[in-house]
Amino acid sequence: MSYNIFLAVSSIILIFLAPLFSGVLKKIKAFLRGYQGLSIFQVYYDIYKLFNKDTLRSSKSSFITIIAPIVSLSAAITSAFMIPIFYTNSSNILGNMIIIIFLLGIIKFFNTLLGLDSSSTFGGMGSSRELFLSMLVEPVVFLVIMFLYFQKGTFNIFQISNSSINENMFTTSNILAFVAFFIVVLVENARLPVDNPETHLELTMIHEAMVLDVSGKDLAYIELASMIKFSVLLTMLINIFIPFGLTNIISIASLCISIGMYLVKVIIVISIISFIEILIAKSRLFRAPDLIAVSFSLIIAAISLSYFI
Numbered sequence: 339m340s341y342n343i344f345l346a347v348s349s350i351i352l353i354f355l356a357p358l359f360s361g362v363l364k365k366i367k368a369f370l371r372g373y374q375g376l377s378i379f380q381v382y383y384d385i386y387k388l389f390n391k392d393t394l395r396s397s398k399s400s401f402i403t404i405i406a407p408i409v410s411l412s413a414a415i416t417s418a419f420m421i422p423i424f425y426t427n428s429s430n431i432l433g434n435m436i437i438i439i440f441l442l443g444i445i446k447f448f449n450t451l452l453g454l455d456s457s458s459t460f461g462g463m464g465s466s467r468e469l470f471l472s473m474l475v476e477p478v479v480f481l482v483i484m485f486l487y488f489q490k491g492t493f494n495i496f497q498i499s500n501s502s503i504n505e506n507m508f509t510t511s512n513i514l515a516f517v518a519f520f521i522v523v524l525v526e527n528a529r530l531p532v533d534n535p536e537t538h539l540e541l542t543m544i545h546e547a548m549v550l551d552v553s554g555k556d557l558a559y560i561e562l563a564s565m566i567k568f569s570v571l572l573t574m575l576i577n578i579f580i581p582f583g584l585t586n587i588i589s590i591a592s593l594c595i596s597i598g599m600y601l602v603k604v605i606i607v608i609s610i611i612s613f614i615e616i617l618i619a620k621s622r623l624f625r626a627p628d629l630i631a632v633s634f635s636l637i638i639a640a641i642s643l644s645y646f647i
Contacts, residue, residue: 341427344588348423352573353415356565357381359572359608366612381565385558393554398457406452407552407559413444414566421570422499422577424596426586430496435483438495442526442570445563446472452560453548464547467623471532471544474630475525481637482519485511486578488645495574502581514640516579520607521633523575525626527568530615532626544623576603 361378368375395403420432420441450468453461483493489511490498525532528545535545543550549560577584583599585592621629 341425341588344425344593345422345430346419348425349419349421352418352423352569353566356562356569357385359569359604360565362605363608363612366609367615370612370616385561388553388558388561389555391554393556395556396456396458396551399455402448402451402455403552403556406448406455407556407563410445410448410563411559411566413441413448414563414570417441417570418566420495421573422496422584423573424585424593424600425588426496426499426503426577426581426584428494428497428500428586430494433495433497435486435493435495435498438570438574439479439483442567443472445567446526449545449548449560452552456551458551460543460547460550464544464550467544468548470623471525471626471630474627475522475633478518478522478630478633478637481634481641482515482522485515485637485641485644488641495578499577499581499584500586502578503584503586507580507582511640511643512579514636514643516575518633518637518640519575519579521629521636523568523571524611524614525630525633526571527564529611531618531621531629534620537620572604572607573600576600576607 358378358381361376361381364381365375365378417438420434420438422430422433446468450465453465453468455461486498487493490501492498524530528535533544533546537543537546545564549557552560577600580603583596583603585596
């Protein structure tokens with residue numbers, strides 16, 4: 339019982355930390371650019387303001403516009419309860435990676451429907467671009483899952499992370515798979531060089547184009563869902579491939595160490611993402627498949643090294 343309660347509390351903490359991770363990323367980027375930037379808690383204030391604004395919907399939109407933000411946020415919250423964060427245990431029956439990816443896919447699916455349902459030129463453009471990138475990146479995601487299955491013999495992320503705690507994480511195949519999944523995280527969360535979440539330039543928007551006609555509480559739901567999705571994928575990345583500090587023992591000392599190491603790893607990975615976004619400009623849409631092809635090649639190489647050697 340205490341195990342299940344702690345997992346639930348950990349997931350709730352992750353959900354509340356999701357906007358903070360976004361604020362830290364923006365703060366680090368501001369620091370690297372040489373200016374002070376906004377507070378890391380500014381994101382919470384922005385979401386609070388959105389909840390206090392009126393929701394405007396197009397007269398041509400259908401019930402999809404009403405349910406899409408709520409469904410997206412519900413899927414994101416559900417996925418947060420299916421991953422190990424500070425603690426893992428091989429006896430957990432939740433955490434099937436295929437189901438987690440399916441839940442994250444629901445967010446993308448309803449976001450694209452939302453963009454199409456607005457009857458806006460930009461919404462349709464953003465939805466088509468999002469699905470184009472999704473079509474390319476999904477094979478890489480399932481190859482990463484197959485790589486983990488070949489290594490651990492299970493699709494359960496709790497069992498995968500638990501078995502990785504005492505193993506060498508710096509093997510060649512693990513490093514290649516880590517980089518491949520890292521690229522997936524960038525593409526799935528519309529980060530540079532695939533998309534620039536800080537701009538609203540019409541010709542380059544992907545994710546922002548889909549939600550351009552969304553406002554008020556609906557926009558708050560969409561933004562929260564995106565932040566939670568980013569945090570879930572980030573947590574999966576570090577707890578699968580860098581399980582250092584993750585504990586499978588419930589004690590005050592081990593849990594404190596695990597929480598501290600988790601936050602350190604998150605800040606390091608966020609700093610790497612910030613550094614990449616400072617150095618690299620947004621690429622053309624039809625150059626994005628080149629980056630995804632690199633990810634595909636890396637995971638194929640990782641599977642070959644892991645399975646055949």
